Amino acid sequence: AQSVAQPEDQVNVAEGNPLTVKCTYSVSGNPYLFWYVQYPNRGLQFLLKYITGDNLVKGSYGFEAEFNKSQTSFHLKKPSALVSDSALYFCAVRDLRNAGNMLTFGGGTRLMVKP
Amino acid sequence: DGGITQSPKYLFRKEGQNVTLSCEQNLNHDAMYWYRQDPGQGLRLIYYSQIVNDFQKGDIAEGYSVSREKKESFPLTVTSAQKNPTAFYLCASRRDREDALNTEAFFGQGTRLTVV
Numbered sequence: 584a585q586s587v588a589q590p591e592d593q594v595n596v597a598e599g600n601p602l603t604v605k606c607t608y609s610v611s612g613n614p615y616l617f618w619y620v621q622y623p624n625r626g627l628q629f630l631l632k633y634i635t636g637d638n639l640v641k642g643s644y645g646f647e648a649e650f651n652k653s654q655t656s657f658h659l660k661k662p663s664a665l666v667s668d669s670a671l672y673f674c675a676v677r678d679l680r681n682a683g684n685m686l687t688f689g690g691g692t693r694l695m696v697k698p
Numbered sequence: 699d700g701g702i703t704q705s706p707k708y709l710f711r712k713e714g715q716n717v718t719l720s721c722e723q724n725l726n727h728d729a730m731y732w733y734r735q736d737p738g739q740g741l742r743l744i745y746y747s748q749i750v751n752d753f754q755k756g757d758i759a760e761g762y763s764v765s766r767e768k769k770e771s772f773p774l775t776v777t778s779a780q781k782n783p784t785a786f787y788l789c790a791s792r793r794d795r796e797d798a799l800n801t802e803a804f805f806g807q808g809t810r811l812t813v814v
């Protein structure tokens with residue numbers, strides 16, 4: 584079975600400071616990893632994905648994520664946070680061995696960026 | 699514009715009623731999904747469909763039903779058997795061909811269902 588853990592319910596950071604939102608995963612085979620962002624009462628927007636290749640993946644809005652196979656992690660990062668980055672962030676994993684190739688989501692982390 | 703559309707945005711249901719949530723996509727995606735989101739929890743999969751006229755139960759299918767008569771449409775019915783239906787419902791779609799197994803899912807804007 585595949586699973587995703589986001590150990591922090593909320594992350595607080597000051598505007599202009601770097602931010603990290605943590606994600607760890609568990610799959611049987613090779614993981615395909617995704618980050619999504621959700622604003623209030625809206626659907627999920629795709630930020631970035633790791634499929635293969637470079638461990639550092641760059642995505643939308645200046646976000647990036649680092650795949651670490653030995654630590655089974657895929658932490659989301661941004662060098663300088665903006666107040667507008669405040670939202671709910673979801674990490675997701677897909678394992679090709681899972682029938683239907685479905686995404687399994689973490690519980691979400693609320694990012695609060697203060698001016 | 700291509701995309702995935704959910705309607706209505708807000709829906710109120712009386713006790714014992716069935717209600718149907720609409721999900722339509724014009725992305726020519728094969729696979730479609732329904733997720734439920736509760737406060738403080740992540741997304742849980744209700745049903746999914748990889749091809750027209752076929753669908754499978756997800757992790758929390760009890761009290762829900764779906765149909766996939768057309769590629770573009772995947773409506774979800776919340777039946778009276780669902781004891782706690784108040785939640786935010788999200789529909790998603792994805793290409794699902796052998797050479798595109800790594801594509802991301804696209805989400806609709808969601809429907810907030812409240813039991814009154």
